[in-house]
Amino acid sequence: MSEQARDKATVLIVDDDQVLRRQLYWALDGEHHVVEAETRAGAVAQLQGGHVDVVLCDLHLPPDLDGISEGLAVIEAARAERPSVPVIVITGTHSKQVALEAIRCGAYGFFEKPFNEEEVSHIAKQAARVRRLEQENLRLRATLGAQQGFKRLCGSAPVLERVLKQARAVAETNATVLIAGENGTGKEILACAIHEESTRASGPFIAVSCAALPESLIESELFGHEKGAFTGAAQLKRGRFELADGGTLFLDEIGELSANVQVKLLRVLQERAFERLGGTKTLTVDIRLIAASNRDLEQEVEAGRFRSDLFYRLNVVPLTLPPLRERRDDIPVLAAHFAAKSAEKHGRAPAQLEPALVEALQEYDWPGNVRELENVIERLVVLTTGPRLGLEYLPEKMLRTLPFTRR
Template identity: 50%
Template sequence: MGRILIADDHDALRRGLLRGLTGAGHEVEEASNGNAAIERLHDNYFDVVLSDLKMGGSDGMDVLRTCRALHPTTAVILMTAFGSVNTAVEAMKIGAFDYVQKPFEIEEMEVKIEKALEVKRLKHELEYLRGTQQDIYNFDRIVGSSPALERVLDIVKKVAKSNTTVLIRGETGTGKELIAGAIHHNSLRSARNFVKVNCAALQENLLESELFGHEKGAFTGADKQRIGRFEQADGGTMFLDEIGDMSASTQAKILRVLQEHEFERLGGTRTLRVDVRLIAATNRDLPAMVQAGQFREDLYYRLNVVSIEMPPLRERKEDIVSLASTFIGRFAAELKKRIDGLDADAQKLLMRYNWPGNIRELENTIERAMLLAEGRVITAADLRLGDTPTAGGGRDQAPVVKIPPTGIPLDDIERHALVEALKMSNWVQKDAAELLSISPRVMNYKIKTLGIEFPRGRRAAPLTPPVAAAS
């Protein structure tokens, strides 16, 4: 129900509307002429204004202009006699929501009012969602402070304001869609649509219909015209996820959109033009697919104007605990369950795990742990990452070393074990030593003697030979 103002100098009509709309549950005020209506608009807010077009003093056009100036979201419906329909149409061009021709039934007016209220509700919902999305994709809200993530965000900030095509590469679950959203919502196109399509989720004929739309009768089951995603994204951004799974036919059509900004709907002959920024993502090796003839070389180079490499979670271990804490806060609200955080053993286990499923796997792990946890903190047992090798585990659970028939130097096996332990512990030597059940001093000595190089920004401790046991 809404607040409604009725402005009409015809007493019987105005009072009839007042009775009918009040009976329908609306809160209604009345004004006997245009001047009185304008006074009420200065004093109050209304969801809908019903105004006669021709009144003594200020007319309906004056009421419309005042309403647009004071309350842009208020819907104005004009009531007009037959001879002034053209004026009512002109009024719609400058912002009137609709008009109704006299004489009319109260039911007709109620339908128009309900439509106006529904449009108003949808606009408010859209504004809320856009504001929420803007908040989600704000750079300050992206969780993580690792050097690997900072390098990604540096590129995103540089390219966001342009219309450049961007190709985002990375393993499944690394956050490619989040980065695509950040690019759009921090661009000059942020007020327009951000349309997402997963190219791997649809068969070829369905994907083309999804992207470009189709005309009625284009294929069996096409009983009406359908607007495609590119039309929906006009003026905004299109995000094509898993673009490496696209057929050669669809690749050719995407290339045409990138080059000519035009396409036809399936079954259609009319050429449509769009202004769309394209962001693509893939977890596949596109250069290798180009060499194998599985992906168009010309499309690859059109997509690869700016390339962003998303680091896997195992390469940004510094972010794991903060990401886990973010998921705990979210699931605590959804599940209405108070969990204060992770205990020390749980944090250590999260840092040691290799996360083949990346952030998505971490998110699922935390959700499961939240459901299973019985205390106020998540423990290592709640995480159910029992397949992860830990220091001090039973010898029968030790991984089998694969020795090739030609043999392998023991130093190479040691070097591989040390590097894996260092990666699992985010290159913290003390934690890596604990994984291998050796002392930090022995760990440091072997790193130096085996010539293990640390990543840039990491540094091995000074060499100190292990002290021999007293005889």
């Protein structure tokens, strides 16, 4: 199977109407793999025996064609067999109340008959994306299983140990945490470690980079939106707060939020309640919030760019990760760890670090911190063919800053 074919999501259509199944097939074919079932039993068989990423299910299935019990049973079966598979329900015109009942039972979303083919394709893609993100999250957890929690923050420098001691203490609580530190110091890794060592470890860890999202989309990403809330909002969308329910929400670069979003975030912190964009129903969530910033938020407050009341809500337990230049003794351990990791990633034999390289790494100031060190070590592993990593393939900008020029 080609890489492109493997990337296609598999959509299960559950409907007893052959004409409708054909319409849905043509709406999805080309960008998805499509499998079909006519009944709840057929749907369960597909869920148990095949690879399914998304389910499209008519609520009115035989033998209960006048009711929705069979459709709701498909939702329950999907949650039991494949909890991460989103189910999108199909309803008749003017059946929103029925659709909302399905959503309360665990459906991802809904659309009404007669449907628009582009609308069907859009919501299927969106649901598949959510499924893919959840799978990647699970794979990441599995990959990091051998180094869960605080073990992933390599090093024993006193300045790091002080932070980790505080982090271990706060992990046992539900307190809000604000992590400060320069870019590349490992703020998301620390946030994830706190989550994994907490009572919420079995729940989701949802990370959002506030700096990576345009202001026009950040509210929709955080709080979700109702169908028709704005141009292009073809379907109901759950925001990151909803997706993090029962777990931890990590907001990175929180200093980038606009004043309007800061107000809404303050309310969520105070009441654990919000509305989707375009919606009137108040939703409540059970989350633990961890925020991070590479800016000095106290200075941002003084400059009027960040709300003081929000800052005090976030700053319950402040943690500051040190830059790598303040923990130079940890660099050999980190470099060896990244060398082994990169060798495994690229199918290379493990290589040793020459003493001259270790000395050079400890001399450099690392403006990009741990992330930059990891990238440099990966570069050396990829370019070096021998059993030892030396100075030969260090970036020119590093060599120019070192007190010696040997290569």
